[in-house]
Amino acid sequence: xxxxxxxxxxxxxxxxxxxxxxxxxxxxxxxxxxxxTLIQVQYEGKAPIAKVRDAIGTDKAYQGATVxxxxxEDEVVIKxxxxxxxxxxxxxxxxxxxxxxTGKFEVRRVDMVGxxxxxxxxxxxxxxxxxxxxxxxxxxxxxxxxRFAVAAVFALVHDVTIAMGMIVLFSIEVNLDILxxxxxxxxxxxxxxxxxxxRIREGIRTIKxxxxxxxxxxxxxxxxxxxxxxxxxxxxxxxxxxxxxxxIIHGFSFTLLVGVIVGTYSSIFVASPILMWLGFSVGGFxxxxxxxxxxxxxxxxxRAMYENGTI
Amino acid sequence: xxxxxxRVILFAFALIFGIVFSIPSLTQSDEGKKIxxxxxxxxxxxxxxxxxxxxxxxxxxxxxxxxxxxxxxxxEIIFDDLRMLEGEKITFELLDEDDVTKATALLKxxxxxxxxxxxxxxxxxxxxxxxxxxxKKNAIGQAVDTIRNRLxxxxxxxxxxxKQGEDKILVEVPGIKTQxxxxxxxxxxxxxxxxQLMAVDEDRIARVDSMSTAEAKSFGxxxxxxxxxxxxxxxxxxxxxxxxxxxxxxxxxxENNQPVINFTLNGQGAKIFGDFTGKxxxxxxxxxxxxxxxxxxxxxxxxxxGRVQISGRFQLSEAHDLAIALRSGALLAPVYVMEKRxxxxxxxxxxxxxxxxxxxxGFVLVVIFMVVYYGMAGLVANVALIGNLFLILAIMSLFxxxxxxxxxxxxxxxxxxxxxxxxxxxxxxxxxxxQGKSIGKSIEDGYSNAFTAIWDANVTTLIAATVLYVYGTxxxxxxxxxMSIGILASMITAIVGTHGIYQWILPHIDKNRLNFWFGIxxxxxx
Numbered sequence: 001x002x003x004x005x006x007x008x009x010x011x012x013x014x015x016x017x018x019x020x021x022x023x024x025x026x027x028x029x030x031x032x033x034x035x036x037t038l039i040q041v042q043y044e045g046k047a048p049i050a051k052v053r054d055a056i057g058t059d060k061a062y063q064g065a066t067v068x069x070x071x072x073e074d075e076v077v078i079k080x081x082x083x084x085x086x087x088x089x090x091x092x093x094x095x096x097x098x099x100x101x102t103g104k105f106e107v108r109r110v111d112m113v114g115x116x117x118x119x120x121x122x123x124x125x126x127x128x129x130x131x132x133x134x135x136x137x138x139x140x141x142x143x144x145x146x147r148f149a150v151a152a153v154f155a156l157v158h159d160v161t162i163a164m165g166m167i168v169l170f171s172i173e174v175n176l177d178i179l180x181x182x183x184x185x186x187x188x189x190x191x192x193x194x195x196x197x198x199r200i201r202e203g204i205r206t207i208k209x210x211x212x213x214x215x216x217x218x219x220x221x222x223x224x225x226x227x228x229x230x231x232x233x234x235x236x237x238x239x240x241x242x243x244x245x246x247x248i249i250h251g252f253s254f255t256l257l258v259g260v261i262v263g264t265y266s267s268i269f270v271a272s273p274i275l276m277w278l279g280f281s282v283g284g285f286x287x288x289x290x291x292x293x294x295x296x297x298x299x300x301x302x303r304a305m306y307e308n309g310t311i
Numbered sequence: 312x313x314x315x316x317x318r319v320i321l322f323a324f325a326l327i328f329g330i331v332f333s334i335p336s337l338t339q340s341d342e343g344k345k346i347x348x349x350x351x352x353x354x355x356x357x358x359x360x361x362x363x364x365x366x367x368x369x370x371x372x373x374x375x376x377x378x379x380x381x382x383x384x385x386x387e388i389i390f391d392d393l394r395m396l397e398g399e400k401i402t403f404e405l406l407d408e409d410d411v412t413k414a415t416a417l418l419k420x421x422x423x424x425x426x427x428x429x430x431x432x433x434x435x436x437x438x439x440x441x442x443x444x445x446x447k448k449n450a451i452g453q454a455v456d457t458i459r460n461r462l463x464x465x466x467x468x469x470x471x472x473x474k475q476g477e478d479k480i481l482v483e484v485p486g487i488k489t490q491x492x493x494x495x496x497x498x499x500x501x502x503x504x505x506x507q508l509m510a511v512d513e514d515r516i517a518r519v520d521s522m523s524t525a526e527a528k529s530f531g532x533x534x535x536x537x538x539x540x541x542x543x544x545x546x547x548x549x550x551x552x553x554x555x556x557x558x559x560x561x562x563x564x565x566e567n568n569q570p571v572i573n574f575t576l577n578g579q580g581a582k583i584f585g586d587f588t589g590k591x592x593x594x595x596x597x598x599x600x601x602x603x604x605x606x607x608x609x610x611x612x613x614x615x616x617g618r619v620q621i622s623g624r625f626q627l628s629e630a631h632d633l634a635i636a637l638r639s640g641a642l643l644a645p646v647y648v649m650e651k652r653x654x655x656x657x658x659x660x661x662x663x664x665x666x667x668x669x670x671x672x673g674f675v676l677v678v679i680f681m682v683v684y685y686g687m688a689g690l691v692a693n694v695a696l697i698g699n700l701f702l703i704l705a706i707m708s709l710f711x712x713x714x715x716x717x718x719x720x721x722x723x724x725x726x727x728x729x730x731x732x733x734x735x736x737x738x739x740x741x742x743x744x745x746q747g748k749s750i751g752k753s754i755e756d757g758y759s760n761a762f763t764a765i766w767d768a769n770v771t772t773l774i775a776a777t778v779l780y781v782y783g784t785x786x787x788x789x790x791x792x793x794m795s796i797g798i799l800a801s802m803i804t805a806i807v808g809t810h811g812i813y814q815w816i817l818p819h820i821d822k823n824r825l826n827f828w829f830g831i832x833x834x835x836x837x
Contacts, residue, residue, distance in 0.1 A: 040658070085647040087360075087501030092653070093494060107490065108658035112651040117359065128782035135774040143767055180717055180779060180787045184724065184794070187775035191728070191768040195735065198764035226738045233680060233734070234727035237673030241723050244672060246665035248351075249720055256724070300759070 007269040015158055018165025025168050030175035031079065033122045035115035037091045039078040040070060044104045047076045051102045059098055071247035075108075083114050125179045129160075132186055144197060145288075147278040152193050155271035159189040159262045166258045167251075177252040185259030188234070192227055192267035199223050200272065205293065216272045224268070231264040318811025322698065325803050329701030336708045346707045348485075349715030349789055352663050354656035355485035356493055360454075360500075360646040362478060367450035367644035368399070368443055370505070375422055375436070376401050376549050381583060382421055388414050393549070394531055401436040408432065447478075450643040455480055458646075460639035461499050465632075480646065486656075493653060495632060503601045503645050504636035506554030506574075508584070508619070509535075509546040511595040511607060519545040538603040538623050546597055546604075551587050553641075556580025560637035562630045563620070570630035571622045574637060581617025589613035600633075666719035673723050674700075677730055685737055686830040691812050692733035695804040699729050702800035703793060715789030725797030731768075732805035736761045741829055750820050754813045758806070765806060769798050 031038050041047070049067055056062045056078060065080040084091050092110035099105060113121075133153055140149035163185055167174060199219035207215050238260055242253035335343030350357050376395055383390050388410045393403040405414055411432070418427055424442030428435050438446070451474060459472040462484065471483040482500065487493045512532050515522070519534060520543060527534050533548040560574040576584055588596070588610045597607040598621050605623040625633070678696070681689030703722060707714065740757035748756070776798070779791035820828050 042657075083648075085361075085649075087497045087646065087648055088494075090494065090497065090651075093490070096490065106655065106657065108655040110651070110653045112648065114361075114649045117649045124782050128778050131782065132775045132778040135778060136771050139771060139774060140767075176783075176787050177717055180783065180790050183775055183779050184790075187772040187794075188728070190771045190775070191731070194768045194771060195764045198767060201763075202760070222742070223738075226734050229684065229734045229738075230728075230731040233677045233730055234724070236676040236680065237669075237723050237727035240672040240676065241666075241669045241720060243669075244665060245669040245720070245723075246662055248662060249666070249716060252717070252720060 008273055011158060011266070011270050014165075015161050018161045018168075021165045021168040022161075027164075027168060027174045028171050029118075029122075030173035031111060031113045031118070032175040033118050033125070034081070035083050035113050035118035036079065036081040037083055037110070037112040039092055039095050039107060040075060040109035041078065041095075041099065041105050042075045042108050043102075044074070046073050047105075048102055049076055052076055052078070052099060055098050055102050056095065059094070062095070062098075075247075083112050085114065121176065125176075128179070128183065129186075132183060133157075136186075136190060140194070140197075144201060147275055148197050148201075150278060151271050151274035152190060152197065154274050155193050155266045156186055156189055158270055159185055159259060159266050162262045163255055163258045167255060170254070172251045172254060175251070177249065178255055181252045181255035181259065184256060185263060188256075188259060189263030189266060192231070192263055193271045195226065196220055196223050196267050196272060197275075200275070212276055216276065220268055220272060227264060227268060231260060235260050316811055316814045318807050319815045320811070322695075322804065322808030322811050325702060325800075325808065326698045329698060329705040331705070332708050333701050333704035336704055344708050344711055346704065347711060347713045348659075348663075349713045349718065350483060350485055350652070350659075351654050351716045352659045352714065352719075353485055354487065354654050354659040355483065356487055356496065357484075357650075357652040358482040358497075358500075358648060359475065359650035360458075360480040360482060361649045362451050362454055362480065362646050363644050364447040364450045364478065365644075368438065368446050370643065371446050372399065372401060372438065373549065374553060374555070375425070377552070378422060379403065379418070379436075380549060382417055383414065386413065386417060388417075390414075395548070399437065403434055403436075405432045405434065446643075451478060451480065453640070453643050454646060457640050457642055458482060458500050461502075461635055462496070464635045464639060465496065465499060467496070479649065487653070488656065495628070499632050499636060501646065502633070502636040503642045504554065504633070504639075505601050505641045506557060506637060507550040507599040508552050508587075509550045509597045509599050510587070510591065511597055512545045512547055513594050516545045519543045535597070535599060535602055535604050538600075538605050542604075544597055544604050544607060546599070550599075551596070552576070552580050552583050554637065555641070556583070557637060560634045562627070562634050565620070565622055569622065570625045570627050571620050572625075572630055572634050572637065573618065573620050576617030576619065578617075581615070584617055584619070585613060585615045662716050663719075666716060666723070670719065670723050670726070674726050677726055681730060681733075684830055686826065687828045688733075688737050688740070688830065691809050692730055692737070692805070694812065695733060695801075695808045696726065696729055698804040698808055699725070699797065699800050702804065703796050706796050706800065707793070712792060713789060714793070717787060718789030718793045721790040721793035722797065725794060725801070728772075729797060729801040729805055732761075732765045732801060733809060735765055736806075736809065737829065744825060744829065750822055751817055754810075754817070758810050762806070769802065773798055 041052070047069065049069065053067045056065050056067065061082060062080055065078055067076055067078050069075065070077040078095060080091070082091060090110070091112060092107060096107055133156065136156070137149045137153055140152050160182055163182060167178060172178065196219060199222055200216060203215040203219045207218060209215070235257070238253055238256045241249065242257055245253055332344070336345040339345070372395055376393060379401065380393060382388075389406045390410075391404050391406055393401070395401055405411060411429075414434075415427065415429075418425075418436070422436075424439050424445070426437045426439050428437075455472055455474050458480065459470070462470040462472065462482075467484055467486070469485060471481065473481045475481040484496060487496065512530070515530060515532070522534065522545065524534060527545060528548070531548055532545050535544050535546055536542065537544070556577050556579055558575050558577045560572055563571050563573045565571045592610050592612060595607045595609055598605045598619070600621065600623075605621050674696075678693045681692050683689070685692065700722070703725065706712075736757055739761045740753050743753035743756055744750070773795060776791045776795040780788055780795065783791055
């Protein structure tokens with residue numbers, strides 16, 4: 001617990017840094033949120049990227065388009081802010097015509113999102129984040145106490161902000177999948193925090209010493225092996241997803257990777273200290289829990305009787 | 312000695328259920344319910360279309376004007392100056408005061424959902440608000456049906472066409488092989504297929520090249536161009552009849568062996584067409600499709616029977632698609648693309664390969680890790696994990712759910728998180744064993760101690776997943792779905808299932824070999 005101040009400062013510093021990045025540099029919105037067209041082209045052999053750029057540049061409409069390698073060297077992705085409402089005239093078709101002299105290729109993906117849909121998706125994305133947080137806040141308040149809920153949400157915001165900061169730092173394109181990854185981090189980080197909180201709740205009931213700091217220390221260290229183990233297994237699978245899941249889910253798995261690390265850190269070092277700063281009182285909680293516990297014990301007794309009867 | 316208990320029986324059932332119902336999906340057999348692959352995995356075209364419903368309203372008014380003209384002519388009511396104003400209002404003037412009652416009654420009876428107002432002999436007709444709303448609703452419903460019919464007639468496997476939200480249409484077409492096919496499908500969907508037969512204004516057509524649109528409008532005319540040449544036509548804006556009176560359209564060939572489209576009119580259409588051609592012998596009539604003039608033949612004689620031909624130097628495939636579009640009806644309002652995603656089949660196959668690889672690798676890593684760390688307890692957790700995977704597949708198969716690339720990621724993630732429950736339980740059991748409790752007691756207490764934590768953690772994750780499902784679109788829904796199913800399935804396999812297995816094998820657990828059973832280093836114990 002005595003180290004919590006240092007970690008607290010570290011967290012605050014990183015969060016501020018992340019916020020600075022998000023506000024200063026801003027998200028690199030992909031076509032899902034900004035609107036535009038993305039065309040993925042695979043060549044037989046190495047893609048002639050310079051030729052592709054030249055060929056596309058010949059049409060004035062596409063002069064702002066970017067061409068980058070995608071995954072390996074045989075694939076390129078062409079991105080433009082233009083989108084077309086016309087069903088018959090597709091931007092993919094036009095690009096295909098422009099590229100016809102650049103070699104043997106196959107257009108593997110054409111994604112086009114209109115600007116209106118993009119902004120709608122962005123609104124929906126922010127809404128879903130807020131809704132998820134509110135839902136969690138309500139549930140945790142109901143199962144624990146409001147201070148637990150606030151502490152948990154602080155930890156969540158901490159994790160998501162840092163993950164967003166990393167997304168900005170590494171210029172990862174923000175599309176729908178990144179949103180999904182952020183929401184998963186929300187769920188995952190909460191998972192970790194709840195496990196620790198559950199131990200604290202239990203500690204309050206069973207540990208004699210009413211010093212909250214001591215209870216937190218004890219609970220965190222008791223759940224430490226579980227936290228590390230689960231984080232490790234999750235880290236393994238996310239890492240395999242990152243390394244071999246294919247280019248399309250690269251951004252998604254990267255975000256998760258950051259989330260798993262930050263989520264583990266925050267559940268150990270961030271969530272519990274906040275509980276203390278919020279002035280959580282062990283005595284008050286015990287009183288409240290005492291009545292609850294009585295009911296639960298009775299239930300348990302009944303269940304034990306029932307089980308003994310059946311087995 | 313304890314024998315089989317209800318938990319292990321439940322787990323066995325879940326496992327058998329899981330294996331049996333995931334077989335059709337795993338073997339990709341034709342029989343039984345199986346998981347549908349999302350368009351991002353099997354390739355295909357996904358589109359979100361918007362609709363210009365104001366056009367539907369305009370054309371509704373236009374056809375009302377046509378009906379008024381026909382009714383008045385038929386009842387010999389003399390009128391003048393019939394026009395449409397800004398696509399929302401029809402005005403006309405009656406010349407004979409005696410006709411007012413007859414005309415008002417006729418309009419009330421024949422044209423519904425309108426408000427008729429009069430100023431002396433000048434009348435104006437407007438659509439009521441309810442009728443406007445209904446027309447809009449109708450336009451989107453009709454567009455969904457029409458597009459679905461067109462795609463079905465085109466002969467594609469299982470296209471999805473559904474209304475999304477208030478005014479959007481979702482179109483999903485799996486299994487498109489080539490770019491040319493995709494383009495044809497897009498054109499088929501986009502085709503308004505709005506057929507009109509229009510009279511040529513023979514008195515003024517000579518001046519058409521110098522005439523402005525506004526001037527043409529002042530005569531109640533419209534200027535349209537030929538489909539193949541820049542030639543302009545001056546046509547009466549109110550059509551003689553339109554495609555709504557068409558009953559069938561087929562591809563045929565003319566005397567030069569050029570593809571043509573033959574279509575048949577219904578009874579009312581045939582009568583109008585017969586009357587018109589009878590009255591205007593020697594003049595021209597234009598066949599107009601989507602505001603392009605396809606032909607403007609001379610009327611040589613009265614044409615009965617309601618059979619009309621469109622020739623326009625078609626390609627055969629074009630004529631074929633056009634006939635489908637005409638048969639399935641016109642789109643009341645044009646559609647436009649709001650979002651379009653098309654994935655080639657080879658990319659889909661690549662995605663399946665790489666995500667399956669990730670799933671396999673992640674799975675193997677977790678399985679090895681658990682056994683190394685927990686010994687037999689890890690093995691028990693792994694059995695639950697396998698059961699969990701089968702259950703996810705089985706549940707998805709039964710509901711015919713769609714598996715997308717993010718959905719695969721969801722399953723991979725579930726593998727990492729599903730063992731979490733077992734990690735928590737095993738840690739608890741170890742703790743109790745360290746305290747010197749008996750094995751049976753440690754297991755029972757371990758489960759009950761761990762339960763609240765697992766429950767709360769799972770419920771909160773489910774909350775996040777539910778929000779994702781409700782607010783997410785397309786592929787994201789797939790991720791939320793597999794994750795939710797994974798969490799629910801893990802409750803059965805990781806909590807109930809493993810508990811049952813322990814109770815079952817409890818008599819065989821040797822308390823002197825805790826390292827083997829729970830990965831506990833007994834030697835180092837105080």
